[in-house]
Amino acid sequence: MNSLFPKDKLIFDIPNAEVEYYGQFFDEIQANKLFETLKNEIPWQQDMITVFGKTHPQPRLTSLFGNDGKQYSYSNIIMQPNPWIAVLTFIKEEVEKICHEKFTTVLLNYYRDGKDSNGWHADNEKELGINPILASVSLGAERMFHLKHNLINDQMLKINLEHGSLLVMKGETQHFWKHQIPKTAKSIGSRINLTFRILK
Structure with a gap:
């Protein structure tokens, strides 16, 4: 892990x-x-999600906002976007200053407590194109973010996502790595995550 300028940026x-x-x-x-x-x-x-042939409520709440009514699908869930509202436009424009990209869509996740989670996955849907950039803002309770390489077993990373933080994944990340927000037995508060993306 290297700390580079600006001083609060980690690569x-x-x-x-x-x-x-x-x-x-x-x-x-x-x-x-x-x-x-x-x-x-x-x-x-x-939404309801089907994993290994069993259908159950997704272990978190979600919402989608985006341009031009472009729907987004993942894990056999098809989401229709809401039109942008002021608070999301503000956050998006702040993130775009760092990423130098124009995001078209944001997927929001609401983790109500430590029992809510997001299993191992990659954001590699065809709508995102090759080498997509994803910018993830975390608000509320801190949660651990896990990454693991698809091919190199000892390549793993854990990041504590702090209140008000921004995590950016780009380049080949989604093609070679999976990530998750695991459940925790700790008594913790709720967390909202906003993942900005570009639909092609």
Whole structure:
């Protein structure tokens, strides 16, 4: 792990990946306000997901916002986007200043407590194209983010996603790595995650 300028930016030295982390992307006061606004204004939904032939409620709430009515699908779930609202446009524009990209879509996840989770997966859907960039803002309770290489067994990484932080994954990351937010037995509060992406 190398700390590069600006001083709050971390770049992780791992193969076949470009992963950057900004621990204080939003300060605590701003992050608190954003969390409360999103918790109350976003139209959260809980989809059914089928894993290994069994269908059950997805272990978190989600919502999709994006341009031009472009739907997004993953794990046999098809989501229709809501039109952008002011708070999401503000966050998107702040993220775009760092990433130098124009994002078309944001997928939001609401983890109500430590029992909510997101299993091993890669964001490699065809709508994202080759070498997609994903920018993930975390608000609320801290959660551990796990990465593991698809081919190199000892290549793993754990990142503690802090309140107000930004994680950026780009380059070959989605083709060579999977990631997850595991369940935790700890008594923790809720967390909202916003993952900005570009639909082709």
